[in-house]
Amino acid sequence: MKKIYIVFGIAVFVLAFSMCHKAADFPDSGYDERMSGGEATVLDESSKAFTIAINGLSARDARVHDIGDQTFDQAFVAPPSPIFTGLGPVYNNISCVNCHRNDGEGIPTAGFSNSGLLFRISQPGTDAHGGPLAVPEYGGQIQDQAVLGAKPEANINIAYTDMPVTYPDGTVVTLRKPNYTLQNMYLPITGSYMLSPRLAPPMVGLGLLENVPEQTILSFVDAGDTNGDGITGKANYVYDVYTKKQEIGKFGLKANTPTLLTQIATAYQQDMGVTSYVQPVESAYGQQQMHGVAGDAHPELADSLLNYVLYYVKTLAVPARRDVTDADVKTGQLIFNQINCSGCHRPTMRTGVDVTMPEISNQRIQPFTDLLLHDMGEGLADNRPDFLATGTEWRTQPLWGIGLLQKTTGTAYYLHDGRARTLEEAILWHDGEAKKSKQQFLQLSSGERAKLLKFLGSL
Numbered sequence: 238m239k240k241i242y243i244v245f246g247i248a249v250f251v252l253a254f255s256m257c258h259k260a261a262d263f264p265d266s267g268y269d270e271r272m273s274g275g276e277a278t279v280l281d282e283s284s285k286a287f288t289i290a291i292n293g294l295s296a297r298d299a300r301v302h303d304i305g306d307q308t309f310d311q312a313f314v315a316p317p318s319p320i321f322t323g324l325g326p327v328y329n330n331i332s333c334v335n336c337h338r339n340d341g342e343g344i345p346t347a348g349f350s351n352s353g354l355l356f357r358i359s360q361p362g363t364d365a366h367g368g369p370l371a372v373p374e375y376g377g378q379i380q381d382q383a384v385l386g387a388k389p390e391a392n393i394n395i396a397y398t399d400m401p402v403t404y405p406d407g408t409v410v411t412l413r414k415p416n417y418t419l420q421n422m423y424l425p426i427t428g429s430y431m432l433s434p435r436l437a438p439p440m441v442g443l444g445l446l447e448n449v450p451e452q453t454i455l456s457f458v459d460a461g462d463t464n465g466d467g468i469t470g471k472a473n474y475v476y477d478v479y480t481k482k483q484e485i486g487k488f489g490l491k492a493n494t495p496t497l498l499t500q501i502a503t504a505y506q507q508d509m510g511v512t513s514y515v516q517p518v519e520s521a522y523g524q525q526q527m528h529g530v531a532g533d534a535h536p537e538l539a540d541s542l543l544n545y546v547l548y549y550v551k552t553l554a555v556p557a558r559r560d561v562t563d564a565d566v567k568t569g570q571l572i573f574n575q576i577n578c579s580g581c582h583r584p585t586m587r588t589g590v591d592v593t594m595p596e597i598s599n600q601r602i603q604p605f606t607d608l609l610l611h612d613m614g615e616g617l618a619d620n621r622p623d624f625l626a627t628g629t630e631w632r633t634q635p636l637w638g639i640g641l642l643q644k645t646t647g648t649a650y651y652l653h654d655g656r657a658r659t660l661e662e663a664i665l666w667h668d669g670e671a672k673k674s675k676q677q678f679l680q681l682s683s684g685e686r687a688k689l690l691k692f693l694g695s696l
């Protein structure tokens with residue numbers, strides 16, 4: 238039996254190796270700085286750059302990817318419609334793509350068909366698995382839409398106030414500080430509650446990130462801050478509803494979800510009200526609005542479709558970097574490392590070995606994240622813990638593809654709730670463990686700042 242595995246292993250290795258040569262676009266694959274996703278990189282800088290399948294999929298796999306793609310774009314409807322049914326009774330949006338525009342990020346509005354901002358809600362305390370404590374009649378997320386016969390749980394009012402920041406050189410940048418309030422609640426909430434705003438992030442390189450070994454992520458932790466750079470970092474450990482185990486969290490803006498399967502099934506369940514074999518119970522189960530609908534009725538989404546969407550997300554390519562030989566971009570990269578942005582936005586790492594998916598296996602990638610949680614200060618705090626993540630902690634947002642966000646999504650918004658309208662605003666919000674970095678950024682000349690931003694634009 239072992240021999241078969243070895244032979245199979247060698248075959249996969251040879252296959253993977255031969256595919257290196259297929260990617261002839263890259264003269265020195267492995268160390269070509271453009272190849273942010275290793276072999277899973279695509280040379281495309283169009284508005285569709287986030288939506289392209291990785292190279293080398295077999296005809297059958299490419300077909301599965303395509304069905305997953307169509308399902309990702311598919312608008313769901315309320316029962317009793319026979320196909321793509323099961324929307325609601327309460328939900329946030331009717332398709333994945335409505336929030337993750339062009340596989341990119343969402344728009345920070347609430348209540349419109351293209352809104353990609355949603356709000357988690359919980360009470361003080363934790364549930365049986367150490368996760369956020371659900372609010373009776375609301376659950377863990379505000380669903381601001383409902384099918385006929387049900388009521389949206391609440392609406393969100395979003396108000397911004399100007400917050401000017403002045404550089405030592407006199408330049409002023411005005412940040413907008415959001416204030417979120419619940420209104421039109423369908424039932425009163427007794428006691429206090431905590432809200433966490435979350436904007437749909439881009440779908441870049443998620444299969445690769447899932448493949449980064451736990452040990453690699455843990456090697457980035459510097460719990461006692463032994464090197465004195467002010468950065469510690471912490472892994473989140475979260476309960477997986479599917480495996481029923483505590484696992485390291487990689488996905489979600491607080492690393493609050495362990496796997497893509499659970500992330501996607503929970504999106505169907507929470508964001509769209511569509512149940513599946515992984516999340517078989519409606520988000521509204523137990524609420525007065527369920528009108529006696531059983532919680533364990535057979536899943537609304539076919540098992541195969543959930544698996545196809547998972548495969549689609551896993552096999553989306555990472556867009557290649559641009560302008561890597563540009564002198565300003567290179568200087569910007571040096572500054573990025575000098576002022577220790579790289580202390581959290583880790584430039585390179587290697588994915589683990591996965592013989593079932595050689596395309597994303599053992600790749601040298603440049604995601605510019607450590608997948609760890611960091612205290613980002615009071616200004617960015619949602620003050621709502623999520624498993625081990627405190628109210629000030631967020632997962633380092635990967636920066637690959639960020640230079641194409643404007644093009645792929647029309648208007649780019651940054652940070653967990655889209656409050657930042659430019660990369661510069663996003664940096665100026667950094668605080669907490671990133672305080673030293675931010676202060677050094679403020680001290681840069683306007684020319685140096687421009688080069689750093691140009692470097693980010695090349696990612």
Ligand code: HEC
Nearest residue numbers: 329330332333336435436437438488489490501504505508
């Ligand atoms: C209402 C808007 C909305 C809809 C609809 C939606 N998402 Fe998301 N998505 C989000 C938000 C917000 C997050 C961040 C969640 C968090 O922090 O827990 C997210 C996170 C993700 C992630 C993890 C990304 C990362 O970087 O960690 C994946 C994968 C994902 N969504 C896939 C999907 C799929 C597939 C669908 C359709 C079934 C979908 N989403 C539907 C808003 C949405």
Ligand code: HEC
Nearest residue numbers: 578581611617631632633634651652653663670671674678
């Ligand atoms: C202590 C860790 C840490 C350091 C140091 C750090 N960042 Fe971040 N960065 C984060 C985290 C965490 C987020 C997500 C914060 C949020 O969404 O509220 C983030 C978000 C960003 C974003 C927005 C990404 C997006 O898609 O919305 C940009 C741009 C960024 N960082 C650039 C930088 C630059 C440039 C530096 C150096 C001046 C830097 N960061 C230093 C942790 C860090």
